[in-house]
Amino acid sequence: MNPESTASRLTPQAILIITLIGGSFAADSFLRFPIPGTNEPHYLCKAKHYWNPQWCAGDFFLESSNAHAVFYQVVGLLPQRLSLRDTALLGRLAGFLLLAIGWFRLFQVLTPGRWSPLIAAWIYLGIAAIGNFSGEWIIGGIESKVFAYGFLFLSLANASEQRWNRSAIYAGLTISWHPVVGVWALLCSAFSLLCLWLLQRKSPTRVTLRDAISKAVPAAGLLILCALPGLIPAVNLLLHSDSRDNFAANYIQVFYRIKHHLDPMDFHTFGYLMYAGLLGLWFFLRRKQNTTFANRFFQCFILGTIGLACVGFLLGAGPRPASEMPFYAFRMSLLKFYPFRLFDALLPLAVTMALVNSVSQRFFETRQTDAASPSASHSSRKAVVAVLSLSIFTAVLYSAWVFPPIHKMSPAQRQDWIDACQWIKQNTPETTLFLTPARESDFKWYAQRPEYVTVKDCPQDAPGVVEWNRRLKYLRNWGQKYYNEGFDDRALEALKENTNITHLLVKRLGPFKTIKSVYQNQTYKIYELP
Known part of the structure; x- marks a missing residue:
């Protein structure tokens, strides 16, 4: 040769x-x-958090272990300036x-x-x-x-x-x-x-x-x-x-x-x-x-x-x-x-x-x-x-x-989602912790606020996976236990005490009997827990 x-x-x-x-x-x-x-919010948000832990501090997934450390170390430098x-x-x-x-x-x-x-x-x-x-x-x-x-x-x-x-x-x-x-x-x-x-x-x-x-x-x-x-x-x-x-x-x-x-x-x-x-x-x-x-x-x-x-x-x-x-x-x-x-x-x-x-x-x-x-x-x-x-x-x-990619949302719903996330970014403190719709995957991308748990962002270490599953099960059980034609103060107090969630971004979850939304559009509502 x-x-x-x-x-x-x-x-x-x-x-x-x-x-x-x-x-x-x-x-x-x-x-x-x-x-x-599909995976860019998952990878790039974690890469940004890797070099700046204060960004979305308190987010369960971002603070989990780093399986792809080299990617986060190299690519994570870019979102510090871009x-x-x-x-x-x-x-x-x-x-x-x-x-x-x-x-x-x-x-x-x-x-x-x-x-x-x-x-x-x-x-x-x-x-x-x-x-x-x-x-x-x-x-x-x-x-x-x-x-x-x-x-x-x-x-x-x-x-x-x-x-x-x-x-x-x-x-x-x-x-x-x-x-x-x-x-x-x-x-x-x-x-x-x-x-x-x-x-x-x-x-x-x-x-x-x-x-x-x-x-x-x-x-x-x-x-x-x-x-x-x-x-x-x-x-x-x-x-x-x-x-x-x-x-x-x-x-x-x-x-x-x-x-x-x-x-x-x-x-x-x-x-x-x-x-x-x-x-x-x-x-x-x-x-x-x-x-x-x-x-x-x-x-x-x-x-x-x-x-x-x-x-x-x-x-x-x-x-x-x-x-x-x-x-x-x-x-x-x-x-x-x-x-x-x-x-x-x-x-x-x-x-x-x-x-x-x-x-x-x-x-x-x-x-x-x-x-x-x-x-x-x-x-x-x-x-x-x-x-x-x-x-x-x-x-x-x-x-x-x-035939553009089919989102789970219609174009109008997608715009409502982005508008709600932008409002959160501009009108809520960085110390908030959000409960978001379970199947949405790019909340941190647009709102730049931490989430309690989301289906897409599953950690890759065994304890993290178990905790991820526990959080999802808790939210499901909470909804079943406290729902009575809506959620009252007792339900919200239990949610905040057990999760430290401060705000809710909801699509169908509710109604909430004792609090009013601080923002809403045709698809989404935002609530601040008392």
């Missing part, structure tokens, strides 16, 4: 292609996931640029043609717009996994070129930015290398154990060094909890809070059918791909992600309620680590890569046998592929433009 592979050279053309890929990712993101995206919206904008642009660089490097190593990374990006966005398997995505709002996937692509590209030290550095950064993505990717890489070693045992050019160790030791050191900033906080979350909290938290996460990511019995039938089709297509296309080390390494890596998903299905398949499954405590303790994540995110990428390679091989064979006008025929076919892939990307953007 030439150490100065053309895939790693940053030529003006490469810069242009990377810019177009990043721009395509950004265009898809801003049209299909307007700011604030608005949350500007932070999301810059964060997305930075994340998609890194993602585009990693994408370009990976496809330049594993596919022929200078423009294949851009064509592949357009096709991938078309597949991603159709649906997913377990709710996983790469192109959306900004959060820690966007940076993690960018570093993962760089790691895979360098591993495919057998640049082990560089690959280890990027793998460590993947773990730092998102431990779950990074650790699963590391296991799949180890599986891939093991498969290749077994296949090459009888080869006269096989790598000896001594050579393998001499290369692995420095690479392992670099990987650990780069992984520690994110790995240490993640391991602390697992260690600092007792067995009772762990059991309860595992059950709450796997079978209630994020079951749409973790419980295979909760996944949609369409997701199973779509990914079965993608999997069959990938197995069919990969048969004709060349057998270079790079292709074999990547294919075995994808097989590793498929194996993880199969293990996840075996862990989660069974009767419901889940307590009827044999060994369900052990099974859910493993399911909480997102075994479907890499399979969900990377199978469409693998199919896209196989499609590009198959089309390129077809062109090459046709060009060799076309005696009449080989170059014209080859160029015209390339133009057809480029136009088709651009059409797919255009259709994705057009569908997002014509």
